[in-house]
Structure formats: C-alpha cells, structure tokens
Amino acid sequence: xxxxxxxxxxxxxxxxxxxxxxxxxxxxxxxxxxxxxxxxxxxxxxxxxxxxxxxxxxxxxxxxxxxxxxxxx
Amino acid sequence: xxxxxxxxxxxxxxxxxxxxxxxxxxxxxxxxxxxxxxxxxxxxxxxxxxxxxxxxxxxxxxxxxxxxxxxxxxxxxxxxxxxxxxxxxxxxxxxxxxxxxxxxxxxxxxxxxxxxxxxxxxxxxxxxxxxxxxxxxxxxxxxxxxxxxxxxxxxxxxxxxxxxxxxxxxxxxxxxxxxxxxxxxxxxxxxxxxxxxxxxxxxxxxxxxxxxxxxxxxxxxxxxxxxxxxxxxxxxxxxxxx
Numbered sequence: 001x002x003x004x005x006x007x008x009x010x011x012x013x014x015x016x017x018x019x020x021x022x023x024x025x026x027x028x029x030x031x032x033x034x035x036x037x038x039x040x041x042x043x044x045x046x047x048x049x050x051x052x053x054x055x056x057x058x059x060x061x062x063x064x065x066x067x068x069x070x071x072x073x
Numbered sequence: 074x075x076x077x078x079x080x081x082x083x084x085x086x087x088x089x090x091x092x093x094x095x096x097x098x099x100x101x102x103x104x105x106x107x108x109x110x111x112x113x114x115x116x117x118x119x120x121x122x123x124x125x126x127x128x129x130x131x132x133x134x135x136x137x138x139x140x141x142x143x144x145x146x147x148x149x150x151x152x153x154x155x156x157x158x159x160x161x162x163x164x165x166x167x168x169x170x171x172x173x174x175x176x177x178x179x180x181x182x183x184x185x186x187x188x189x190x191x192x193x194x195x196x197x198x199x200x201x202x203x204x205x206x207x208x209x210x211x212x213x214x215x216x217x218x219x220x221x222x223x224x225x226x227x228x229x230x231x232x233x234x235x236x237x238x239x240x241x242x243x244x245x246x247x248x249x250x251x252x253x254x255x256x257x258x259x260x261x262x263x264x265x266x267x268x269x270x271x272x273x274x275x276x277x278x279x280x281x282x283x284x285x286x287x288x289x290x291x292x293x294x295x296x297x298x299x300x301x302x303x304x305x306x307x308x309x310x311x312x313x314x315x
Contacts, residue, residue, distance in 0.1 A: 053200075
C-alpha cells in the first residue's frame with residue numbers, strides 16, 4: 001500500500017492539497033500527463049527505494065498503487 | 074563545449090561514428106563507444122579519446138537490435154559514467170539489392186539494426202535523460218531516407234523511418250527539455266559507401282565531391298549544443314538532396 005507516499009509526492013510535484021488526492025483521482029484530473037507519470041514514478045522510486053519500470057498505462061492513483069505493489073510481489 | 078557530458082555513440086568504432094567520437098571528445102565529452110563486432114577498432118577509438126583529449130572513454134559490445142542487450146548496455150554505461158547526456162544513434166548496416174531480388178531476411182535485418190536499434194537506445198536512455206532533466210538525441214539518418222536510392226529499399230526505408238522516429242521523440246520529450254534531431258548525410262567516404270563508387274548520383278552532388286566523416290561530426294557537434302533546435306533533419310550532403 002503506497003497510497004500515502006504517492007499522495008505526498010503528487011502534492012509536492014503539483015502543489016495541490018494532499019487531501020485532494022484520492023485513490024480514484026485520475027492523473028489527468030490532477031494535471032499530470034502521461035509523461036509526467038513517468039517522472040512521478042521516478043520520484044516514487046527515490047522515496048520508496050526501489051527501481052520500477054512503468055511499462056503500462058496507469059489512469060488513477062489507485063492504478064499506480066496497485067502497479068507498484070504488483071512489481072513488489 | 075561538452076565538458077562533464079557523457080556521449081553514447083552507437084557504431085562508434087569506425088566511419089562517421091568514430092569521427093563523432095573524436096569530435097565530441099575534443100570538445101571535452103566523455104565517450105561510450107558501442108560496437109557490434111570489432112573490439113580492437115572500438116578500443117583504439119577509446120584510447121585516442123583518452124590520450125589525445127584527456128576524457129574518459131570505454132567501449133561496449135552490443136547488438137543494438139537486441140532490446141534486452143541494449144537495456145543492459147545502457148544501464149552499464151550509466152553505472153560506469155554516472156549519467157548519459159547525449160545519445161548518437163549512428164549504428165547502421167546495408168544489405169543492398171533490387172526490390173525484385175531482395176530477401177526478406179535482408180530487409181528485416183537492416184530495419185532491425187538501423188531503425189529498431191535506434192528505438193531501443195532512445196527507449197532505454199529516455200529514463201536517464203528524464204532523471205537528469207536534460208538530454209540530446211542525434212539520429213544519423215541519410216539523404217537516402219529523403220530521396221530514395223535504387224538498390225537500397227531496406228536502407229532507405231530504415232532511414233525514412235528514423236526521421237519519423239526523430240520527430241516523434243522530439244515532440245514527446247520536448248516538454249522535459251530533451252531534444253532529438255537527425256542528420257541526413259549524403260555520400261560520405263567510409264567503408265559503407267565503397268559499394269556506391271559507381272552510383273551515377275555521385276556526379277550530381279552540387280559541391281562536386283563526396284563528404285568526409287568529419288563533415289558529419291561537425292554537424293553533430295552543432296546539434297549537441299543547439300539548445301533551441303529540435304525535430305530538425307540537417308542535411309550534410311554537398312547539396313544533393315536540396
């Protein structure tokens with residue numbers, strides 16, 4: 001479960017209120033385009049301390065959370 | 074100047090790639106030479122870069138048409154040099170023949186090295202560039218990709234494809250400060266163009282002679298430093314494809 005970390009990194013990147021980031025929020029709603037999500041993942045790698053390659057499209061914060069969890073397994 | 078920059082040059086052991094390696098080294102860049110076959114030639118290039126220009130240089134054996142090998146090699150270069158700032162996709166082969174007689178394998182192989190190889194390297198280096206928040210990609214295309222050339226349908230298709238790849242990478246990566254340009258050399262005197270010595274197009278070069286690898290290297294050096302240029306296809310061809 002990386003939701004809190006993802007929300008923190010998103011709010012740092014976009015300057016939005018951390019409470020505004022919900023699991024069901026889409027990246028486009030948060031003003032993050034698909035290339036930005038790759039950069040976001042890089043920030044997350046630094047935060048979580050793992051290396052993951054974003055090789056599929058993720059639409060929502062929850063998608064990304066689940067994606068990272070799947071790579072951890 | 075390219076001090077504190079690391080340049081990866083595929084096909085860097087001879088011809089145009091070697092000239093680019095020397096040019097970039099002379100401007101202060103550290104050099105990673107990627108070669109497919111000739112280790113001695115690649116090592117000789119590295120040695121000259123180190124001795125004459127005092128930069129760091131290493132060679133890596135890699136068939137860029139192999140996605141996983143290109144990935145491993147990129148990771149190794151990053152580990153050895155710390156980062157990558159410039160990628161020159163220069164590796165290329167020819168397997169000439171008229172369309173009527175061309176074997177499927179010969180078409181596929183040329184596409185695999187010249188076009189897919191460039192995609193593989195861009196694919197794997199882009200993450201490094203994004204992290205560094207800078208990057209410069211230079212694809213060595215060919216005027217053959219602009220004009221066509223009888224007997225080179227595979228090569229021409231690969232080089233035309235490289236131009237489409239260049240412009241797409243330029244658009245996708247521009248928001249992140251990463252530039253991507255192509256050079257379209259004309260007839261340059263290298264091992265590769267020995268087979269072209271009878272080509273009637275040679276007589277149609279406005280500047281009246283074949284180019285030298287150093288002419289292409291000069292253009293590459295310009296693109297490496299041209300901060301406001303992206304998505305460009307720069308002909309270095311003595312005027313033949315104007």
